[in-house]
Amino acid sequence: MSVALVGVGKSYGGTPALRDVDLTFGTGVTGLLGPNGAGKTTLLRIVATGIAADRGDVRLLGLDPHSGHAALTEVRRGLGYLPQELGYPTDMTTFGFVEYVAVLKEWNDKRARHREVRRVLELVDLATLAGKRVAKLSGGQRRRVGLAQALIGNPRLLVLDEPTTGLDPAQRAQLRRTLSVVAHDATVLISTHQTEDVAALCERVVVLAEGQVRFDGTVVDLVGTANGQVWLTDTEVPDAVVTWRTGTGRHRVVGGSRPPQADAAEPTLEDAYLLMLGPQAASPLAAPRSQGADH
Numbered sequence: 001m002s003v004a005l006v007g008v009g010k011s012y013g014g015t016p017a018l019r020d021v022d023l024t025f026g027t028g029v030t031g032l033l034g035p036n037g038a039g040k041t042t043l044l045r046i047v048a049t050g051i052a053a054d055r056g057d058v059r060l061l062g063l064d065p066h067s068g069h070a071a072l073t074e075v076r077r078g079l080g081y082l083p084q085e086l087g088y089p090t091d092m093t094t095f096g097f098v099e100y101v102a103v104l105k106e107w108n109d110k111r112a113r114h115r116e117v118r119r120v121l122e123l124v125d126l127a128t129l130a131g132k133r134v135a136k137l138s139g140g141q142r143r144r145v146g147l148a149q150a151l152i153g154n155p156r157l158l159v160l161d162e163p164t165t166g167l168d169p170a171q172r173a174q175l176r177r178t179l180s181v182v183a184h185d186a187t188v189l190i191s192t193h194q195t196e197d198v199a200a201l202c203e204r205v206v207v208l209a210e211g212q213v214r215f216d217g218t219v220v221d222l223v224g225t226a227n228g229q230v231w232l233t234d235t236e237v238p239d240a241v242v243t244w245r246t247g248t249g250r251h252r253v254v255g256g257s258r259p260p261q262a263d264a265a266e267p268t269l270e271d272a273y274l275l276m277l278g279p280q281a282a283s284p285l286a287a288p289r290s291q292g293a294d295h
């Protein structure tokens with residue numbers, strides 16, 4: 001296993017961010033879902049060696065990263081990381097910034113380094129913007145520069161904190177293609193608020209809430225937890241766990257007792273996620289629902 005966490009806990013001051021987390025990850029893409037403050041970024045920062053856990057055992061690529069400088073360096077050599085917020089030196093060009101990271105990652109041979117920078121820029125569809133200054137890129141383009149630097153050297157462990165933020169639908173599809181290739185021989189962890197990304201990309205999904213693992217399994221199994229609990233109705237239903245008016249004017253009803261004159265609907269990953277977390281999940285995902293389609 002590339003990542004093994006046993007009894008991992010982390011607090012900031014008195015605030016617990018992760019409590020007693022047991023998780024292992026091997027090759028393939030795993031999606032981390034959870035409401036704001038669930039602990040996703042904290043978990044990814046621990047796996048990316050940015051911070052140490054307060055409690056428990058952390059093994060990354062077979063090593064305890066905090067057992068000494070050599071182990072930490074060895075883990076970092078195999079790691080690609082896109083943090084939630086990456087500061088960009090905006091006076092550099094796209095090529096210049098990615099090359100700068102490649103230098104830090106010990107790509108000392110100039111020709112090999114340039115080839116690698118061109119390769120990762122191609123992967124994220126930025127080759128034509130290689131000479132443009134980062135300051136002049138759009139938010140989505142800048143996010144892809146961040147992705148490019150994470151992909152340098154084909155890392156065995158790829159940690160991406162909200163990689164789809166700011167990407168348009170075509171770019172998200174491109175990212176899905178890229179990650180599905182990378183994941184053949186790498187362990188990829190992504191956090192996202194987009195259940196569609198998880199449904200499209202991940203074999204496995206982990207739901208975190210209040211610093212604890214609430215679900216760990218396949219996407220299909222998570223969707224299955226909502227079987228028989230999703231309906232479409234013409235009128236509002238007061239006792240639903242979550243409900244919203246869809247773009248067609250009908251109400252999607254998730255959880256609670258079956259409403260009278262309801263049509264059963266095929267559950268989606270989002271339904272299952274909302275049902276699992278109840279009103280707690282309502283912050284990031286449920287807000288824009290009134291404009292949504294009938295799903």
Ligand SMILES: Nc1ncnc2c1ncn2[C@@H]1O[C@H](COP(=O)(O)OP(=O)(O)OP(=O)(O)O)[C@@H](O)[C@H]1O
Nearest residue numbers: 012015016017034035036037038039040041042043
């Ligand atoms: N540097 C920090 N100092 C103090 N508290 C922090 C810090 N980082 C995170 N926290 C707290 O730890 C908890 C978990 O935060 P974390 O950022 O890991 O959650 P998250 O699931 O990534 O949230 P989001 O979806 O909003 O990014 C929250 O209560 C948060 O306020």
